Amino acid sequence: MGRLILVVAACLFGGAVRGANSGGPAERRDALLKAALGGGVEEVGRGLSDENLVVRRTAARLLAEAGASAEGALATALGNTDSLVRRTALRALCRLRPERALDWARKGLGDEDPAVRRVAVDWLTGVEPRTDNVTALLVKARGDGDALIRDAASAALFPFQRENVSLRNRKDYDHDVRIAQAIPLPESGWEFRLDPGDEGHLKGWFSGGGPGWARIDVGKTWESQGHAYDGVAWYRLTFKLPSKPGKLTAVDLAFDGVDEAAWVWLNGEYIGSHDMGKAGWNKAFQLDITREIRWGGENVLVVRVFDSAAAGGIWRPVRVEVLE
Template sequence: MRGLILFLALSTLCLALPLSAAARRSATASDILADPQADPIARRQAFHRLCALDPDKADDFLRDPDIEIRLQAYYRLTKQKGAAALEQIATALDDESIEIRSMAVKFLVSLAKQNKEASELLARVAREESDVSVRQIADQALWPFHRETLRLSQDPDWDHTVTNIHSFELPGEDWSFKTDPQQQGHKKGWYETKFNDKNWAKIKQGYWEPQGYADYDGVAWYRIRFQMPEKMDSNAVELAFGAVDESAWVWLNGVFLGAHDIGPEGWNLPFNLDCREEVRWGEENLLVVRVLDTYTGGGIWKPISIEILK
């Protein structure tokens, strides 16, 4: 009997030893992590040791001052919890680190098709994110229109000088205009030729703020009809935009031509889009421009021209 008692005591002691060692390692790692002035490499190693012992500990470091630790904490969280981590991932969307926000948005993209909350968070990023690289991740996932345009002057098979044989400016006034704060216009077909915009406001080229939209930042749509001349002997037709503040997506006669979306720095840059296949010679044409402005002035503030090239 005494032998059995001794055996059980030794067995209990052997089982307890690894737990005690683990507890000591956990305490040591926690002590290192508790000191924000500790060596960053040591803190990161301590974080990995702690999470190896207790994966749930990652949740405690989502606001750690070290960006690398926060990034790893969010990464572990998404791997462990999947869609159940959405509440915490929503906080990552406000993190100061672009890398962390990018990681969070990519995670939302992976869930968006099956999860309504993830899709809604992704739409929020598309509306509110200030960094263009992060916003474009959301835009690419949500946006159904994609097209790479190649101008005649950029065509590697075209080895002649490109000459502008005729050009004319589109009207500067009488544009139909509507704000789209929820970014639903493309889903409602605002770019389509059959869409009725008779109840939209009228606006002229220039910033929209002094035209009754002083406090508005976000997406707005412009529509205008114009007459094309009879067909000319040409090799290409382009829409030439003087500048749009700050990003633009363009349709001609209901067909998506392309976008100018490089962020706030694109506010005063000209850009051209090829429309040789979409233009209707000798007929009325419809141009639709979706504009995104994130701060200060917004709108189509420089003239737009049709350029006929040969």
């Protein structure tokens, strides 16, 4: 073990070396594979300092497979200059020592490389039962700059999930799509409720009804209507639609802008979300509502909005769009 640590240290502090075996990268890699077959953790560990990244990653993988005997080397590998080595090491360590995994995951979430952070969030999402510490880290990950990490954390924290792709964005639809009819929803007549505890979705606010809702308009921010607030808030609108058009292929609910993220229910059914993090505040989006829309009747639209800073709310128009 001591020699292994020395070798790893050489990698960390002395820069990459060619490795103990002579020859090209392929030969050095082959040597590692052979060494691993013989249980040569020490020799494999030397591969972590190889100048060739594939050789180095091979070493990390072989150490991960070696199990407990390679724990020290793997812990040190968390500081390797190659993110893939760090990723492999982090994952192996979380598996080897679950009792220490929270610390490693916390460290991993701070890694500069999203590949490493993803391993951390992947591990966190799988922890059962979920402790407050785990939840706190997932909440932090929900604000990550990397979409995959953000999505994974959000999915773990938010119980409503649905993939919703508008017909116009479907890559598997072999026809042109046009908007045959656009039905603007009113800008006034909406209801509004703050949700500072982020619990409305757990209390069923999406099902419509219930007290405590105030009037609000869309097409402008909630700040401009007297709500100096950042966090989660809910919008609700009851609206009627005419009878079903004769020809339609799909129906979208089109939002021109929600600052900054939105989760949408229609007639009590969860429709989908728009969550690109902060970058989503001015991005139009559409959600398919073909199955949930009620033509010739009353519809209840509920939108949960999250705004992390500055202005927030449904600040641009909303429409029902009939697609052909």
